[in-house]
Amino acid sequence: QSITTDMATLTREVKKFATDKKIEIENLKVREEYRREFMGNVSHELKTPLFTVQGYLSTLLDGAMKNKELRKKYIERAEKGVERLIYIVEDLDMISKLEMGELNLEYSQFNIVELIQNVFDLLEMSADKKNIILMLDRKYNKPIYVNADKEKIQQVVTNLVMNSIKYGKENGTTEVSIEDLVNNKIIVRIRDNGEGIEKHYIPRLFERFFRVDKSGARSEGGSGLGLSIVKHIIEGHDEKIYVESEYGIGSEFSFTLEKFE
Ligand code: ADP
Secondary structure, three states, X not given: XXXXXXXXXXXXXXXXXXXHHHHHHHHHHHHHHHHHXXXXXXXXXXXXXXXXXXXXXXXXXXXXXXXXXXXXXXXXXXXXXXXXXXXXXXXXXXXXXXXXXXXXXXXXEEEHHHHHXXXXXXXXXXXXXXXXXXXXXXXXXXXXEEEEEHHHHHHHXXXXXXXXXXXXXXXXXXXXEEEEOOOOEEEEEEEEOOOOOOHHHHHHOOOXXXXXXXXXXXXXXXXOOHHHHHHHHHHHOOOOEEEEEEOOOEEEEEEEEEEOO
């Protein structure tokens, strides 16, 4: 009798052990798949600018060095490639931290109007190149204080305004506006009259590495990580991010924040 009971218990335990191990292995497989995919994307994203830099440097070594004009042009382009690599690596660093759940928000109270103005100042040169006007629509001429992680919100605003310039039309406008919502919240909208996004791409915009134009024709594009970083940061604050876009007309990205009064 007791041997039968022991056997039954043992069988049950062995079965449970096997099931647990199976689940563990499944989890490991999923993580391994994720890691493999991530590494694949990373090397793909790094290759293009690396080849660009290598191309310019080889051409310089092959003789272009002797031509004063070409020399300056190619060195500048190589430098741009390196700059792009740095951006990509910084984005990768950020996204891997975010996806590992290492967001570590440091809340403080700051004036969001001033932050937006700072971002405009930093991006003015890029906007000027396409003759894009950066506008801040302020219904009230006073500071608006919010409670959030200032550095991370600065990154959110930078990524969104940068995108509005990258995908904006020449002579276009980027308009940022702030509105009050109920429940002590505000909504910040970044609207452009640029190329817009086709409807079927919209659900995928916030996926990491997703880019509408995969052909690489859009040389100024980044890593496809900007919007996924934005989403992580906003959702990490328990806030919401929205997008509305019409192909050929323009896009509006908006996010909510908690007001501090
Ligand atoms: P990246 O700009 O580095 O490619 P993002 O994650 O910031 O990556 O954006 C993903 C894609 O979403 C972009 O490649 C672009 O196709 C599209 N996109 C983002 N912002 C805009 C915008 N304001 N107007 C049009 N398309 C946009």
